[in-house]
Amino acid sequence: MREIPHFIGGNQVTGTSGLFSDIYNPNTGEVQARVQLATEAEVADAVASAQAAFPAWSATNPQRRARVLFNFKRLLEDHIDELAELLSLEHGKVVADSKGDVQRGIDVVEFACGIPHLQKGEYTEGAGPGIDVYSMRQPLGVVAGITPFNFPAMIPCWMFSVAIACGNTFILKPSEKDPSVPLRLVELLHEAGAPEGVLNLINGDKISVDALLTHPAVRALSFVGSSDIAQYVYATGTAHGKRVQAMGGAKNHGIIMPDCNMEQAVKDIVGAAYGSAGERCMALPVAVTVGQKTGDEFVERMLDAARALKIGTSTDADAHYGPVVSAAHKAKVENYIQMGVDEGAELKLDGRGHTLQGHENGYFIGPSLFDHVKPGMRSYEEEIFGPVLQVIRAETLEEAVRLPSNHQYGNGTAIFTSNGRVAREFAAQVNVGMVGINVPIPVPVSYHTFGGWKRSAFGDTNQHGPEGVKFWTKIKTITQRWPSPAEGGGDIGDQAFIIPTMG
DSSP, rough: OOOEEETTTEEEOOSSOOEEEEEEEEEEEEEEEEEOOOOOHHHHHHHHHHHHHHHHHHHSSSHHHHHHHHHHHHHHTHHHHHHHHHHHHOOOOHHHHHHHHHHHHHHHHHHHHHHHTTTTTEEEEEEEEEEEEEEEEOOOOOOOEESSSTTHHHHHHHHHHHHHTTTEEEEEESSSSHHHHHHHHHHHHHHHTTTTEEEEEEEOOHHHHHHHHHHHTTTEEESSSSSSHHHHHHHHHHTTTOOOEEEOOOEEEEEEEETHHHHHHHHHOOOOOOOOGGTTTTTOOEEEEESHHHHHHHHHHHHHHHHHOOOTTTTOTTTBBOOSSHHHHHEEEEEEHHHHHTTTTTEEEEEEEETTTTOOOSSSOOOOOEEEEOOOOHHSSOOOSSSEHOOOHHHHHHHHHHHHHHHESSEEEEESSHHHHHHHHHHHHHSSEEEEEEEEEEEOOOOOOOOOOOEEEESOOOHHHHHHHHHHHEEEEEEOOOOOGGGGOSSGGGGGGSOOOOO
């Protein structure tokens, strides 16, 4: 059976722990490979490799580092079909969606290629008599990233492409559910010209995570996953002196105003709610309709749209979405559906029990739709992360805005309206990190930054974009003066004991 190794010091490394995690084909339920789980010693080997590579890599000028990333971008584009097919076989999302996953990663690599400009500091000439002040953005050292199963191409590229461009060396710990694409990314970066040890990959579980969080040489760590684990990662990493950004879960709301283009809103939301089987932190699993008539029309149209969806294998070019990632996750989503029923929400469409002929053991769930969901229901307050849309009825815009604003998660939200004033006020008032206006999945482009609020993000810095450069670097500020030989030395004056000013 195929085994997924680690990658340390420029080479694949066979693990020594004897521990493995099975990798399933979500379309069939069959084990298709297994991944090696690292020991603390193997994590330490990866850190040592990154430490050894850091002095030379950080001293490499930004333009040469950018050339490696340009090569990497080209290789990703050349291999996009291979990467997408590999991703779909382990994750379950359809190939077209997997290509989008890879392309979003390429976009951030492209942004990181601009590092000669992005890493420049500031300069003030003549800040005082003969005094200039300037700043440098310098790399931190050995840094790490822990990435989730739902975007095994995009999110690793979010992290390591910017970190490495800044001159850091990196250790990637991907999800054990779909590790083949992350390994392939690491191989392609080395093919692009990255020196040995600049990017290392460790497969593992909590042992590997804790080893990275507590290793004294790891200076910063980025994480994307569930909120409970994000909070643990942030607390543990910062307690050990690390810079940490930890992105958590989400419960994104879409506000449906009476004046919206309902046909377009339904088309947008059916994709945002059910695409990738709902396994996106920027999915739109809650629709808030404003007004009775709006709610009735939306639910009727959405039911028609959801019933028309085709659920197929990840390789089916006609399928709208494929299976969820694992049997355990399928059971979790179906338990949330039953929870919603028990809590009194009206189940208008039940996706449980969905099977595909010839793939009866696959992890398929049909689209589900709840109406008359209420705040306080556990199925509403928690993240389901599956193909389930919940509809809440609101009477006014003010009531609708309070729902995402008061929810424990604050990743993204969207409003569907034709009124610019309403959209502008909503964007300004809502207590959420990313806002879409007639855009159902407001994931920012690569040269802006990604990050939520409240329990959707722990730490003060967002992913990629200018915020990513800030996270992966530290500022050093230099104040310099070059006295002329004629000024000489002389006695120490009283002014030497007063804090210097530039006035």
